[in-house]
Amino acid sequence: MTALLPEGYRDRLPPFADSAAALEARVLEAARLHGYERVDPPLVEFADGLEMRLKAGGLHDAVRFVDPVSQRTLAIRPDITAQVGRLAATRMGHHPRPVRLSYAGSVLKLRASQLAPAREWRQIGCELIGLDSVAAAQELVTVAVDALEAAGATGLSIDFTLPDLVQTLADGPLPVAADRIAELRDRLDAKDAGSVAAIAPDYLPLIEAAGPFDQAIAKLRAFDTSGALGSRIDGLVRIAAAIGDRVTLTLDPTERHGFEYQSWLGFSLFAAGLSQEAGRGGTYTVVHETGAEEAATGFSLYADALVANGGGVDRRRLFLPFGTPVADGADMRAQGWVTVAALEAGDTPEAQLCTHLWVAGETRAL
Amino acid sequence: MTALLPEGYRDRLPPFADSAAALEARVLEAARLHGYERVDPPLVEFADGLEMRLKAGGLHDAVRFVDPVSQRTLAIRPDITAQVGRLAATRMGHHPRPVRLSYAGSVLKLRASQLAPAREWRQIGCELIGLDSVAAAQELVTVAVDALEAAGATGLSIDFTLPDLVQTLADGPLPVAADRIAELRDRLDAKDAGSVAAIAPDYLPLIEAAGPFDQAIAKLRAFDTSGALGSRIDGLVRIAAAIGDRVTLTLDPTERHGFEYQSWLGFSLFAAGLSQEAGRGGTYTVVHETGAEEAATGFSLYADALVANGGGVDRRRLFLPFGTPVADGADMRAQGWVTVAALEAGDTPEAQLCTHLWVAGETRAL
Numbered sequence: 001m002t003a004l005l006p007e008g009y010r011d012r013l014p015p016f017a018d019s020a021a022a023l024e025a026r027v028l029e030a031a032r033l034h035g036y037e038r039v040d041p042p043l044v045e046f047a048d049g050l051e052m053r054l055k056a057g058g059l060h061d062a063v064r065f066v067d068p069v070s071q072r073t074l075a076i077r078p079d080i081t082a083q084v085g086r087l088a089a090t091r092m093g094h095h096p097r098p099v100r101l102s103y104a105g106s107v108l109k110l111r112a113s114q115l116a117p118a119r120e121w122r123q124i125g126c127e128l129i130g131l132d133s134v135a136a137a138q139e140l141v142t143v144a145v146d147a148l149e150a151a152g153a154t155g156l157s158i159d160f161t162l163p164d165l166v167q168t169l170a171d172g173p174l175p176v177a178a179d180r181i182a183e184l185r186d187r188l189d190a191k192d193a194g195s196v197a198a199i200a201p202d203y204l205p206l207i208e209a210a211g212p213f214d215q216a217i218a219k220l221r222a223f224d225t226s227g228a229l230g231s232r233i234d235g236l237v238r239i240a241a242a243i244g245d246r247v248t249l250t251l252d253p254t255e256r257h258g259f260e261y262q263s264w265l266g267f268s269l270f271a272a273g274l275s276q277e278a279g280r281g282g283t284y285t286v287v288h289e290t291g292a293e294e295a296a297t298g299f300s301l302y303a304d305a306l307v308a309n310g311g312g313v314d315r316r317r318l319f320l321p322f323g324t325p326v327a328d329g330a331d332m333r334a335q336g337w338v339t340v341a342a343l344e345a346g347d348t349p350e351a352q353l354c355t356h357l358w359v360a361g362e363t364r365a366l
Numbered sequence: 367m368t369a370l371l372p373e374g375y376r377d378r379l380p381p382f383a384d385s386a387a388a389l390e391a392r393v394l395e396a397a398r399l400h401g402y403e404r405v406d407p408p409l410v411e412f413a414d415g416l417e418m419r420l421k422a423g424g425l426h427d428a429v430r431f432v433d434p435v436s437q438r439t440l441a442i443r444p445d446i447t448a449q450v451g452r453l454a455a456t457r458m459g460h461h462p463r464p465v466r467l468s469y470a471g472s473v474l475k476l477r478a479s480q481l482a483p484a485r486e487w488r489q490i491g492c493e494l495i496g497l498d499s500v501a502a503a504q505e506l507v508t509v510a511v512d513a514l515e516a517a518g519a520t521g522l523s524i525d526f527t528l529p530d531l532v533q534t535l536a537d538g539p540l541p542v543a544a545d546r547i548a549e550l551r552d553r554l555d556a557k558d559a560g561s562v563a564a565i566a567p568d569y570l571p572l573i574e575a576a577g578p579f580d581q582a583i584a585k586l587r588a589f590d591t592s593g594a595l596g597s598r599i600d601g602l603v604r605i606a607a608a609i610g611d612r613v614t615l616t617l618d619p620t621e622r623h624g625f626e627y628q629s630w631l632g633f634s635l636f637a638a639g640l641s642q643e644a645g646r647g648g649t650y651t652v653v654h655e656t657g658a659e660e661a662a663t664g665f666s667l668y669a670d671a672l673v674a675n676g677g678g679v680d681r682r683r684l685f686l687p688f689g690t691p692v693a694d695g696a697d698m699r700a701q702g703w704v705t706v707a708a709l710e711a712g713d714t715p716e717a718q719l720c721t722h723l724w725v726a727g728e729t730r731a732l
Contacts, residue, residue: 007435009410011453014403014467021404021470025391035683035706037380038387041484043409043442043472044375063431063442068477069373076429076442087377096717098709103379105385106409108471111434120408128709135709141489142692146699235613242692317401326508326608333399340401343464343494343501351462352401 008112008119020238020307023151024104024124027301030150031126034143036102041083043106047075053287056259061111061288076108080123081300085286088129090297095287097130102225104303118304118357125279132283134235136297137265138242138268140281144269144299144329145246148278151306157248160213160239162232163262163282166203173226174202188254213240220253223323239265249285255288269299276305318356318363319349328358337363371728374478374485377672381681386488389517390470393667396516400509402468402492404484407449409472413441418450419653421627427477437619439587442474446489447666451652454495454662459654463496470669482642484670493664498649500601502508502663503631504608504679506647510635511612515643517672523614526605527577527621528598529628529648532569536634539592540568554620572620579606579615586619598630605631635665642671683716684729694724 005011012020022116028038051059061074077083080103102184104124112119126143128136143159148156162168168186170176180199187195191207194285209219217240221233240249259266259282266282283298288294320329322342340352349357349366356363371377378386394404394553417425430443443449454465464705470490478485485595494502507524514522526643528534532551542550546565553561557573575585582636583606606615625632625648647665654660687693688708695705706718715723715732722729 004406004412004415005432006410006412006438006440009408011408011449011457012406013453013457014405016405017404017469018398021391021394025387026449028387032384033702033704033705038383039380040378040383040386041376042371043474044372044486046372049370065374065429065476067430072372074372083377087379091379098713100706103383108409110431120410131709133709139707139709166395270453336399338399338401340466342495343499343504343505347464356489 006119010107010118012119014306016223018124020303021307024122024303026150026152027147027303028102029278030106030147031102031143034100034126034139034146036100036126036143039084039087039101040082040105040342041077041087041103044074045077045083045086046070047073049086050075050077050082053085054079061109063108063110077105078107078109080105080107081125081127083210084125084127084298085129085296088127089286089288089294092129097299098136101124101127101129102126103352108262122303123300124303125281125298125300126251127296129286129296130157130294131296132263132265132295134238136295137235137239137283140297140299140303141239141243141267144158144279144281144301145243147301148269148271148306151301153271153274153306155248155271156246156278157250159250159252159255159268159270160236160241161266161268162229162236162253162258162264163252163256163259163266165206165232165253166234167231168185169203169228172228173202173363184331185254185256189256206317210252210254211250213244213251216251216253220251263295265297267299269301271306274305276302276334278302278305315353316356319352319354319356320358322347324358328361332358332363372485373717374475374483375636376484379445382673386669389672390488390490392516392518393669394468394470394515396513397468397492397509400466400492400505400512402466402509404468404470405445405450405453406469406471407453409442409474411443411449411452412436413439415452416441416443416448419447419451420445428477429474429476439460443471444473444475445688446471446473447491447493447634448662449493450493451495451662454493455652455654455660463660464502465495466492467495468492476638480517484698488669489666490669491647491664491666493662495662496654496660496663497513498629498631500604502661503601503605504647505632506665507609510645510647510667511609513536513667514635514637514672517638517667517674519644521614522612522644523616523636524609525616525618525621525634525636526602527617527632527634527648528595528602528619528630529622529625529632530630531572531595531598531619534598535569535594538594540566542566542569551620551622555622576618576620577616581615581616582619586617601631629661631663633665635667637672640671642666642668644671673729681719682722683718684724685718685720685732687726688713690724693700694727 060079067074109119184199205223262282269279271278279301283297286294286296318337322343322345379715410429428444433440571589628648635645637644645667649663649715652660684703688711
């Protein structure tokens with residue numbers, strides 16, 4: 001019994017732990033090449049400070065405990081984006097904008113959901129603080145695709161959404177009673193035509209404006225007779241132009257679930273063979289201590305989904321028989337070999353899962 | 367106020383977070399070349415199961431919380447070695463011995479100590495499960511030195527100790543009342559000659575048998591007239607022979623603090639310029655579910671100490687002026703450059719901390 005782990009937590013064994021680390025390093029290297037520098041905030045924060053920066057859901061499912069030092073409640077982070085926002089707004093508040101930051105770390109939840117049974121996972125991401133323009137989104141989408149390709153993902157697709165679409169239309173050409181906006185957003189997200197027709201029939205065409213990117217954009221343009229969505233549509237087209245030759249693009253303008261945090265743009269990242277999203281991102285707002293708001297754009301990848309997809313690690317191992325001179329092993333490691341030294345006379349290359357044997361100063365494949 | 371972190375937790379900013387990640391990767395690569403494969407146990411375990419495997423101190427200072435799923439108490443790991451022992455004894459219990467495992471991860475404490483004010487840090491290590499022989503110790507010490515050198519550490523030294531020395535002597539040639547052994551061990555560790563003389567004067571020469579390795583070994587041999595320590599002394603000499611040309615060696619045979627967990631051998635790793643130990647290791651015992659015990663040898667490095675020491679990251683950054691063709695940036699990244707694209711006309715290489723400028727299809731140093 002004592003050997004079992006709590007539900008939602010797991011061990012990663014060889015060779016998957018090595019694969020995961022290698023994948024993470026490749027993803028972060030792709031981001032580094034675009035100027036994103038790594039930050040590493042701690043696992044633990046003051047619960048109230050962290051909650052203020054976590055929009056949807058907040059700390060509801062976070063692990064919390066009382067700090068014997070400060071007597072305040074601390075929380076283990078359920079998300080790293082909020083921490084990067086804190087850093088950008090405080091310790092890096094006076095750094096010239098935009099600031100490009102990357103991160104990779106573990107996040108923890110007290111409760112899992114049926115759809116996402118893990119209670120601990122690796123979050124890797126990039127945040128550009130100071131801009132939420134089309135140029136910013138183009139860069140972030142490009143970095144995400146570079147990172148996913150570096151991770152070995154194939155068959156990439158991106159699904160765009162416009163998280164503040166309903167609010168924009170309601171504030172402009174298609175007024176909706178303030179107390180019904182949330183419901184309308186929810187029913188559009190659910191593609192529930194009957195309910196949308198009952199609340200605001202003018203919005204019905206939006207349900208059809210989803211699908212392959214070019215078709216969906218055409219429908220959205222046809223719907224947008226007032227031009228209220230013009231800059232958003234043009235922006236999407238420009239982003240698509242920057243990346244459309246590398247990935248499949250779709251648009252679901254009223255998708256909202258999971259993008260409560262985003263401003264004008266949200267996107268989900270998919271790859272072939274994954275049972276879940278590879279990541280998601282979009283534009284959002286960072287709040288400074290003064291209350292001032294700052295535009296930002298970013299994305300997070302779910303490393304565990306990518307690792308499950310595979311990711312080869314070289315498992316070539318050279319067995320050094322008992323008594324092999326120390327210098328032989330050092331030489332072979334300097335040449336890039338993984339060496340496994342027999343520490344007892346009875347040890348064998350088979351037991352040590354070796355692929356090669358060191359014999360008479362030469363490697364022999366087994 | 368909300369921006370501050372709880373005492374003992376901290377943010378790592380550029381360029382230190384990148385340095386830390388690079389250092390960790392180099393350390394793990396050094397271990398991988400010796401056949402150590404990575405495992406990655408979770409941050410959270412059942413508190414009772416983890417406590418059973420944590421010797422000294424146990425979960426006294428660990429963060430604990432009640433699991434709403436199992437209604438059992440869970441703990442955030444204060445140490446990874448115990449988790450690797452669990453893996454080796456359970457899921458990898460039937461893997462041929464010895465098993466070579468490496469790991470790197472965050473560990474957390476609820477309370478810090480005055481000497482170690484951090485409540486979160488990175489632990490990196492290697493464990494060889496199945497052997498605690500001299501050959502095993504030679505390998506682990508070699509891997510530790512390779513890893514420290516890969517991390518850029520210089521001026522390395524290793525301080526050996528013999529954790530079960532007093533028990534071995536008390537069971538043999540120099541009997542001590544069972545209820546005074548702990549006190550004797552403590553007083554020898556403290557080099558408190560007066561108290562040692564009062565408890566067991568025969569042990570007094572051990573206080574002097576500490577210092578530079580060869581001198582200390584000579585004194586220990588002279589002290590060991592019964593030969594009870596013969597195999598330990600011979601073992602130390604063989605380990606020293608394997609590594610003595612690369613590092614400075616010392617011996618403090620009665621040092622005990624922090625080695626309560628170890629069996630016949632313990633060692634501390636030091637490097638020039640560090641304000642604390644770089645790591646420690648030794649031989650110990652892994653307990654299987656059946657109660658069977660298995661010998662093991664390992665070491666852990668404290669990555670934070672090494673990063674504080676420096677560790678250069680290439681900060682060469684190429685500024686791509688506003689409007690630079692996307693393909694130019696991709697080309698330069700493919701050549702290994704870090705590119706920072708201007709996303710607005712007003713952005714400057716100075717603001718983006720760039721060292722080079724992309725002008726007319728060429729790089730120009732700034």
